[in-house]
Amino acid sequence: MDELLELLKDVRDDVDFENCESLIDDGILASFDILQIIAAINEEFDVEIPATSIIPANFNSAKAMMALITKLQED
Amino acid sequence: MQLSKYVKRTLKAILFVAVFFVMMFVLDAMFEMDEASTEAMLTRYSNTEDIDMVFVGNSAGEMVDDELYSKITGDDAFNMCTPSQGLSVSFKNLQLASSHHKIKKAVLLLTFDVADTESYDGIDHLYDRVVDSSSPFYVRIVNIIKRDVKRSFARDMIGSEKSVNIWIPWENETMHGFDNVKKNLTKRFSRMMRGDRLGSGIAFDLNHEVYDRNPGRWTDEDAAMFEEDAAAIDELPLPEGMLGADKMELLADMCTFCRDNYIDFAVVVTPHRTDYYDRYDEYRANVQTLSGYLDAFVSKRGFMYYNTEDDAKLHTTLPDAYFYDWEHVSDEYKPQATEYLAGVITDLMK
Amino acid sequence: MAFYSVAFFGFVLLFIILHDLVGEISPKNQWIVRLLAGLSFFVFLSGVRIVFVLVSALSVWDGARIIHKYDLKNKEMRKREGLSKDEKKAIKEKGQRAKRTYLLSIAGFNLLLLILVKYYLPVANHPIALPIGISFYTLMAVSYIVDVYGSKYEPEGNFVKVLLYLCWFPQLIQGPINRFDTVKDDLFSHHRLHAPDMRYAFYLFLFGAVKKYAIADLLAPIVNAALNNDSAAYPGSFALFGALMFAVQQYADFSGGIDMSIAVSLLFGVKMNENFRQPYFSTSLAQFWRRWHMTLGSWMRDYVFYPFVTLKPIADLNKAVSKRFGNHAGRSLIGGISNILVFALVGLWHGPEKHFLFWGLYNGIIIAASDALSPAFSKINTLLHIDPDGKGMYVFRIVRTFLIITFAGFFDVIGPVSVGIKCFINTAFHFMPSVGAGMIAQLFADGVTSVPAVVTAAVATVILIINSVSKERGRSPREYVCAQKFYVRWIICFSLIMILLYSFTVSSGIRGFMYAAF
Numbered sequence: 011m012d013e014l015l016e017l018l019k020d021v022r023d024d025v026d027f028e029n030c031e032s033l034i035d036d037g038i039l040a041s042f043d044i045l046q047i048i049a050a051i052n053e054e055f056d057v058e059i060p061a062t063s064i065i066p067a068n069f070n071s072a073k074a075m076m077a078l079i080t081k082l083q084e085d
Numbered sequence: 086m087q088l089s090k091y092v093k094r095t096l097k098a099i100l101f102v103a104v105f106f107v108m109m110f111v112l113d114a115m116f117e118m119d120e121a122s123t124e125a126m127l128t129r130y131s132n133t134e135d136i137d138m139v140f141v142g143n144s145a146g147e148m149v150d151d152e153l154y155s156k157i158t159g160d161d162a163f164n165m166c167t168p169s170q171g172l173s174v175s176f177k178n179l180q181l182a183s184s185h186h187k188i189k190k191a192v193l194l195l196t197f198d199v200a201d202t203e204s205y206d207g208i209d210h211l212y213d214r215v216v217d218s219s220s221p222f223y224v225r226i227v228n229i230i231k232r233d234v235k236r237s238f239a240r241d242m243i244g245s246e247k248s249v250n251i252w253i254p255w256e257n258e259t260m261h262g263f264d265n266v267k268k269n270l271t272k273r274f275s276r277m278m279r280g281d282r283l284g285s286g287i288a289f290d291l292n293h294e295v296y297d298r299n300p301g302r303w304t305d306e307d308a309a310m311f312e313e314d315a316a317a318i319d320e321l322p323l324p325e326g327m328l329g330a331d332k333m334e335l336l337a338d339m340c341t342f343c344r345d346n347y348i349d350f351a352v353v354v355t356p357h358r359t360d361y362y363d364r365y366d367e368y369r370a371n372v373q374t375l376s377g378y379l380d381a382f383v384s385k386r387g388f389m390y391y392n393t394e395d396d397a398k399l400h401t402t403l404p405d406a407y408f409y410d411w412e413h414v415s416d417e418y419k420p421q422a423t424e425y426l427a428g429v430i431t432d433l434m435k
Numbered sequence: 436m437a438f439y440s441v442a443f444f445g446f447v448l449l450f451i452i453l454h455d456l457v458g459e460i461s462p463k464n465q466w467i468v469r470l471l472a473g474l475s476f477f478v479f480l481s482g483v484r485i486v487f488v489l490v491s492a493l494s495v496w497d498g499a500r501i502i503h504k505y506d507l508k509n510k511e512m513r514k515r516e517g518l519s520k521d522e523k524k525a526i527k528e529k530g531q532r533a534k535r536t537y538l539l540s541i542a543g544f545n546l547l548l549l550i551l552v553k554y555y556l557p558v559a560n561h562p563i564a565l566p567i568g569i570s571f572y573t574l575m576a577v578s579y580i581v582d583v584y585g586s587k588y589e590p591e592g593n594f595v596k597v598l599l600y601l602c603w604f605p606q607l608i609q610g611p612i613n614r615f616d617t618v619k620d621d622l623f624s625h626h627r628l629h630a631p632d633m634r635y636a637f638y639l640f641l642f643g644a645v646k647k648y649a650i651a652d653l654l655a656p657i658v659n660a661a662l663n664n665d666s667a668a669y670p671g672s673f674a675l676f677g678a679l680m681f682a683v684q685q686y687a688d689f690s691g692g693i694d695m696s697i698a699v700s701l702l703f704g705v706k707m708n709e710n711f712r713q714p715y716f717s718t719s720l721a722q723f724w725r726r727w728h729m730t731l732g733s734w735m736r737d738y739v740f741y742p743f744v745t746l747k748p749i750a751d752l753n754k755a756v757s758k759r760f761g762n763h764a765g766r767s768l769i770g771g772i773s774n775i776l777v778f779a780l781v782g783l784w785h786g787p788e789k790h791f792l793f794w795g796l797y798n799g800i801i802i803a804a805s806d807a808l809s810p811a812f813s814k815i816n817t818l819l820h821i822d823p824d825g826k827g828m829y830v831f832r833i834v835r836t837f838l839i840i841t842f843a844g845f846f847d848v849i850g851p852v853s854v855g856i857k858c859f860i861n862t863a864f865h866f867m868p869s870v871g872a873g874m875i876a877q878l879f880a881d882g883v884t885s886v887p888a889v890v891t892a893a894v895a896t897v898i899l900i901i902n903s904v905s906k907e908r909g910r911s912p913r914e915y916v917c918a919q920k921f922y923v924r925w926i927i928c929f930s931l932i933m934i935l936l937y938s939f940t941v942s943s944g945i946r947g948f949m950y951a952a953f
Contacts, residue, residue, distance in 0.1 A: 027926075043766075044771060046757075046765070046766050048744075048750075049750055051755070053754065059745065060745070061738075062581060062582065062584065062586070065587070085913065104925065104929070105929070108929060237441050238441065242441075243441050246439050246440060246445070246648070248441035248442065249439055249440060249441055249444070249941055256940055383870055
């Protein structure tokens, strides 16, 4: 989890990833940011986030992203 | 409890519909053009038994007193001219008369600034209403619904916005926005006060099939001829509101109709004051060219054209004092005008 | 067929009665009435060309099932005992490849069908009448199969249910491009006539009709007179005036039509996807595209943008550039390229003409550029001591975005691209306001428009603006109206009816929906 937060900070240092639960719904992250995050996650966690998983529910919070990563790793 | 709620809802629904109808009724009175003069003409028309000649045209044509005219020439003439009658309405009137009577002669009393082509719908409504007005209320309602269903469900209509708007009579009549609202309301109100019932006593039954369609008898030859003529007139610079290609097409239609129905047809430019052409300012010469052009247009189709301006005696027979403006004859001098035109037209139609 | 017509009203009334009757007798099968409505609407408008939608539905229905089965089998195989991690991975990858091939062929087939009838045949001079709604339902079909591929939801087992999803009639004229998972519950379940919903649907339809007939159709002659193939010769002020009118017209036309579609669908209990969220209050062009034609925008985002940027070579490029030139460079480059690609497609989706492609590129390039330059902008803001979140800046951004959209009208409406470009130049260098004013006055003299027409459109536009502002402030005009006493509601209702009816009488001609042609 810390690894993920670190990574997210790299992309956007002005966002409170730890506590925010509606990063996408509130428009805090633009689609460009998500690209950056996906690229970083793919590399960092050795997973491949498919385009079809890019839905608000999976990126609204750091927790949700972590859940997605775990699911992809287990799969 | 449940029942009262149901009753309340039903009452509300009925009230809603009632309010809607009242609103439509008021709007109808506001917007639907008051065609009292046309209604009056049609009423008189329905009470006239023998007709074998008609005059059509706008208010300038009202200078012809048809009874006097008949007395002079021996024709059974009827004057169908009404204020601001456009050519399409003139044509409709001609078709209407021809559907009831064996018409032998027809004269279009023309001014160069004849009104714009009006929609056929508006005048249809009026005819329908005139016919209906002699029937009891419920028959009238049934008639209106029958007619509207027929039009609304027509193949080319049912999928369009018009299919709905047919049910709302004033929809056809408000092209002028609020311009005529005051006039319409005052006219209707004052008639109501007088207790007039215009259009009552119409005895004939109009067969819509007869006049409700364009004759559609254009041959290819007609079309080719018209193209040529229309091109020529379009090149002539003319003042606004003057006869243009669309009106000429109607004139051609009228000629075709008369030819097919063995009607002798003449176009006569009505008498006018000496300053008539001054109104056309820098276009004066062009309007005179137009007159010559019209002559060719009508003659080519086998009919007669006459511009009273070409008569050297016009302004001595009907001096300027007889007119209350550049083209309308005062009531008291109508006999003189009728007499004059009777002479001109008998000569023309010999 | 117009929504406002005896034919459509009759059609809807007939099916509502049938819908409700069947709903009472056999709630489980009520959706079949919806299917019948969709199919008869299709046949009514497109005749035998219904085979197009049948083929599309069949292909994605079957394709989705096969993909899903493949998935399950693959998972089974991986669960077998005694497999090493690498072996598992190999099986997974093999399965992925096969799945992807299948997906691409099915989605490709549907898109090719669209390309064939919409682009290839017209360009090859064999135009055929488009099957109704093909531009919309093809995208819906593709979204369905891609979602199943991505395991977003299970495939639908019943073919005719997939068919209903594609040919649900209110969406056929001009969208919205619905998603299977958001409409399926409504589409296949039982609905009773529900008074508040009916009332809302009635108001929505009426309001949509006012937008369409009292605004869009009354402004259309003005737009056509100002933006056409001769516009290169007009002064910039006149062209700009036309573009401003077009901005109002296109919103009123499209959102009005969508309102009517959504309202009709609601009568059958089906809530379709929203397509607009006060787009002219957007503070940037990118935001505008998230609030205008939202279902197309989100389709492009989910099925073009994301798949494109997550492609291996693109992701690698992103990584390389980011490492070398910093994060911002990476996202600017990749995001920019993808955006331009997406908007080129959005442009082409509107039609095979070159000016649509230009219009798309105009949008894509501005969005890409504004993102690339955003650090520069914030630097300028800091330098000039501008508060980027202040009220003034907010208004400035809205106006700026609106102007950018307005200028896009030059490419959207005008056929030849060169004329559109000339209009830009004229707006900048040959503005000539007095000549433009004279030309506007001439529109009245020539009878292109009239004072009553303009006044009617203006009144309706004011109502539209009030509605939008209150929505933008988080209020719900609909709830406000519905909560009023009945006579207040009636006054509102009759006023709208009046404006609508009056607009017909001053309109010089009724036009079809702009988006119905796509």
